[in-house]
Amino acid sequence: MVLRHIRKVKNSFSSLVMSIFRKRKNLKIGLYGPVNSGKTTLANKICMDWLGEELGVASVVPHETREIQIKEKVTMKLDGKSLAFNLVDTPGIATRIDFEDFIKHGISEEDAKQRAKEATRGVIESIKWLNDMDMVLVVMDSTRNPMSQVNITILGNLDARKIPFIIVSNKIDLKKSDTTKIRNSFPGYDVIGVSARNGDMMKELYRMMLNGL
Amino acid sequence: MMRIKFVPYEKLKNNHAAVLEELKEGMIIVVDAKLSPKEEAELIQETMRAINQRFAGIELGSIDFAHVDGGWKFRSALTEKISGKKRGITLIGPAKLIRKIEQKPEELMLYF
Numbered sequence: 657m658v659l660r661h662i663r664k665v666k667n668s669f670s671s672l673v674m675s676i677f678r679k680r681k682n683l684k685i686g687l688y689g690p691v692n693s694g695k696t697t698l699a700n701k702i703c704m705d706w707l708g709e710e711l712g713v714a715s716v717v718p719h720e721t722r723e724i725q726i727k728e729k730v731t732m733k734l735d736g737k738s739l740a741f742n743l744v745d746t747p748g749i750a751t752r753i754d755f756e757d758f759i760k761h762g763i764s765e766e767d768a769k770q771r772a773k774e775a776t777r778g779v780i781e782s783i784k785w786l787n788d789m790d791m792v793l794v795v796m797d798s799t800r801n802p803m804s805q806v807n808i809t810i811l812g813n814l815d816a817r818k819i820p821f822i823i824v825s826n827k828i829d830l831k832k833s834d835t836t837k838i839r840n841s842f843p844g845y846d847v848i849g850v851s852a853r854n855g856d857m858m859k860e861l862y863r864m865m866l867n868g869l
Numbered sequence: 870m871m872r873i874k875f876v877p878y879e880k881l882k883n884n885h886a887a888v889l890e891e892l893k894e895g896m897i898i899v900v901d902a903k904l905s906p907k908e909e910a911e912l913i914q915e916t917m918r919a920i921n922q923r924f925a926g927i928e929l930g931s932i933d934f935a936h937v938d939g940g941w942k943f944r945s946a947l948t949e950k951i952s953g954k955k956r957g958i959t960l961i962g963p964a965k966l967i968r969k970i971e972q973k974p975e976e977l978m979l980y981f
Binding site: 750754804812 | 905906907909910913914916917918920922925926927928929930931964965970971972973974
């Protein structure tokens, strides 16, 4: 309990110090998470709310986003506060990519092999870009078990690099959604449940982002 | 036939490529430490570079003994400082062989 409070105070202090330096440059807010957690859907929702246009194509087929996508000059204004940033949507991080999984989604063998190759490059790029981020939204699918190695690796790396982050428990509109499980799995971190598809709780997420930087 | 190899952390730390070669051959690797987040990220990147039509990547799971120790976190931190490695266990298996590794703070469960 005491350790949790110390960590929170430490995170708040480092966020404050970092924010002083960040005011001088273009802020980058990245969307990170495992495959099919809803990163692009969330990126599209943020861009629609503050720019009136979408960023990328979301799909149920894994690894739809295979390249870093950036939407520049997004300006968020809420409760008298303002935040201008570049939104970076990243390919989902995975430890396995099997071209045969794409074939199961009705993709031809040749295209599946190409898609797998591009997806592996996407994972490498996502990890490389982590160092450039000023803040990260870690997007988790709240219907899935959050204790996955990919989630643990992402959070560990953000912690080690002292990059402020918010855990976004996405898909709260679905019956199996369990944000409490995510909170219990990663105690001491900021967690918010949203539905990027329906727009539920997005204002609360924006408030957290405005306060986090 | 399933093959499991116990590898000292020091070997994995300095040579991801050799360990990946063994994973490609269907070996399950058990390491006597928890990898640091940076090492995990590097291993994932190396794995992505190694993926081809026969090798679909890895399943990775780990236990951090600091979470298991409860009130002995200070001892864990001290031991890690001295030994240079994080107390725990890491399990790595080829994705074609291991369907998933279920992780709990104190347990790892392999599904084939």
